[in-house]
């Protein structure tokens with residue numbers, strides 16, 4: 001298939017490269033000229049294990065190219081992914097300015113039927129907004145598919161090539177079939193491609209990230225109580241995670257969750273709940289716990305030195321929100 005990916009960041013670059021790896025013709029587009037110039041020279045602007053080799057190989061074999069020319073790239077493609085950033089607005093909602101601008105560029109360059117895929121994390125109702133926007137600007141035929149991304153920075157290439165599941169949100173069977181065909185090589189080992197409505201797909205991404213954030217806040221709260229009562233959180237963690245209903249993943253105590261996704265997605269889900277008159281109390285508590293958790297290590301240091309921190313030099317090992325990534329957006333250490 002001929003694919004265009006708008007936004008060549010952690011998601012767009014990995015997705016575009018992996019689609020090329022499976023035999024598609026992919027153009028990755030970005031507004032950032034330096035990024036595209038670097039990529040055209042084989043320099044990868046982010047750190048992601050395994051990505052450089054894949055980019056260079058697919059570029060050499062002519063399946064993967066990079067461009068700043070959105071309109072021409074859209075016109076040449078059958079499936080267009082929007083993978084631009086959707087950061088937090090001041091009120092906590094997802095800021096869709098860049099996303100809707102990308103959708104405008106698509107609508108102004110639809111020279112025939114195309115599938116527009118919302119890959120960015122966007123709130124419920126965004127697919128409907130994109131559809132309305134495109135309809136208001138063109139007579140051309142199109143479908144809007146919601147296809148949230150679940151890759152994890154640090155293992156993004158593996159996650160994309162072998163996803164636990166692929167979520168495809170659309171009411172149109174033909175659009176679903178095209179997307180299922182595109183993703184078929186990624187799920188050869190039998191992981192599911194889940195077909196649902198656009199709204200359910202949008203909601204799935206926020207529910208997944210908010211649940212994972214809640215697990216982290218839960219174990220951090222337990223760890224804090226362990227410390228007070230003299231229990232060992234590592235023993236407790238092992239004691240609970242051997243229960244298959246609880247599971248052994250993602251229950252490690254630490255300085256709180258961070259990164260470019262959990263904090264903003266939790267806030268955006270809380271805002272969606274608020275806007276619909278539906279309080280999200282568990283998730284609100286997860287966010288509150290996370291705020292205090294980020295301060296905890298600092299408070300401990302303050303206590304240890306009896307608040308005499310002036311003139312002291314501290315070394316901090318591990319600045320990003322997790323290993324194997326250079327992404328410093330919203331890392332807990334930034335709070336310091």
Ligand SMILES: NC(=O)c1ccc[n+]([C@@H]2O[C@H](COP(=O)([O-])OP(=O)(O)OC[C@H]3O[C@@H](n4cnc5c(N)ncnc54)[C@H](O)[C@@H]3O)[C@@H](O)[C@H]2O)c1
Pocket residue numbers: 006007008009010011012029030031032035070083084085086098101102105119120121122149150151152153260261
């Ligand atoms: N980073 C992750 O681990 C991750 C995982 C799953 C989902 N997501 C979601 O995917 C989306 C993208 O995240 P990211 O981390 O890849 O962002 P990013 O900031 O790394 O990359 C976004 C890129 O889009 C470019 N851009 C903005 N507007 C554009 C336009 N109109 N045309 C072309 N390029 C444009 C920017 O210059 C930037 O390079 C977000 O919604 C995020 O929540 C991220």
